[in-house]
Amino acid sequence: DAGVIQSPRHEVTEMGQEVTLRCKPISGxxxxxxxxxxxxxxxxxxxxxxxxxxxxxxGMPEDRFSxxxxxxxxxxxxxxPSEPRDSAVYFCASTQGGSGGYNEQFFGPGTRLTVL
Amino acid sequence: AQSVTQLDSQVPVFEEAPVExxxxxxxxxxxxxxxxxxxxxxxxxxxxxxxSGSTLVKGINGFEAEFNKSQTSFxxxxxxxxxxxxxxYFCAVSExDGQNFVFGPGTRLSVLx
Numbered sequence: 001d002a003g004v005i006q007s008p009r010h011e012v013t014e015m016g017q018e019v020t021l022r023c024k025p026i027s028g029x030x031x032x033x034x035x036x037x038x039x040x041x042x043x044x045x046x047x048x049x050x051x052x053x054x055x056x057x058x059g060m061p062e063d064r065f066s067x068x069x070x071x072x073x074x075x076x077x078x079x080x081p082s083e084p085r086d087s088a089v090y091f092c093a094s095t096q097g098g099s100g101g102y103n104e105q106f107f108g109p110g111t112r113l114t115v116l
Numbered sequence: 117a118q119s120v121t122q123l124d125s126q127v128p129v130f131e132e133a134p135v136e137x138x139x140x141x142x143x144x145x146x147x148x149x150x151x152x153x154x155x156x157x158x159x160x161x162x163x164x165x166x167x168s169g170s171t172l173v174k175g176i177n178g179f180e181a182e183f184n185k186s187q188t189s190f191x192x193x194x195x196x197x198x199x200x201x202x203x204x205y206f207c208a209v210s211e212x213d214g215q216n217f218v219f220g221p222g223t224r225l226s227v228l229x
Contacts, residue, residue, distance in 0.1 A: 004159075042221045042222055043160075043206065043219050043221075043222065045219075055215070056215075091159055091160070093159075093160075098215050099210075099215045099216060099217045100210050100211040100212070100213065100215045100216050100217060101148070101210060101211075101212070101213075102148045102165070102167050102210070102212075104150065104162045104165060105160075105217065107159030107160045107161065108159050109158060109159050110158075110159050
């Protein structure tokens with residue numbers, strides 16, 4: 001299995017531009033998570049999907065952030081407009097089952113976003 | 117809701133010395149416990165997990181952790197560390213019958229030559 005795939009691996013953009021991060025979960029996994037990692041705040045859960053439906057988006061910072069999962073094999077996280085404080089590494093993770101339980105989460109390699 | 121505390125944000129240790137990374141959790145329900153490792157410029161990967169049974173759990177790369185229910189702890193140990201163990205380590209807790217999976221703030225382990 002190829003594992004969780006994220007693209008792009010690196011993104012440099014200017015303030016005000018739209019940014020779209022992409023994720024392909026492991027085949028057969030029905031839960032998907034988006035995390036953000038910064039030195040200041042550590043690892044933060046942004047949103048969690050189960051069976052393509054957003055279950056918990058309480059971690060999404062503000063209306064500039066949106067996430068979609070149109071099918072079981074693809075998800076996007078969009079930031080519009082982007083700001084310098086959005087600079088971080090964004091991780092996608094997937095698992096079988098729900099957010100709780102005994103199944104481990106499998107992480108992608110992350111997208112390093114820099115907003116100038 | 118559960119929470120995870122990792123008291124040490126950074127742990128420097130010399131090569132071949134033993135190390136213990138501390139993790140404490142709080143939860144009103146039964147939980148599963150996990151340790152993840154994040155090597156530089158990589159995503160997190162599972163090191164070990166406690167589901168049930170023996171409270172001593174062995175993981176990859178010579179790491180082990182012990183579940184202590186009375187102290188609500190799940191400390192990670194390795195008897196002799198290598199330079200390659202330099203990474204950030206995250207403790208996580210998951211509700212057995214719930215929908216919550218929570219990561220701790222992480223401990224950065226630096227192994228010095």
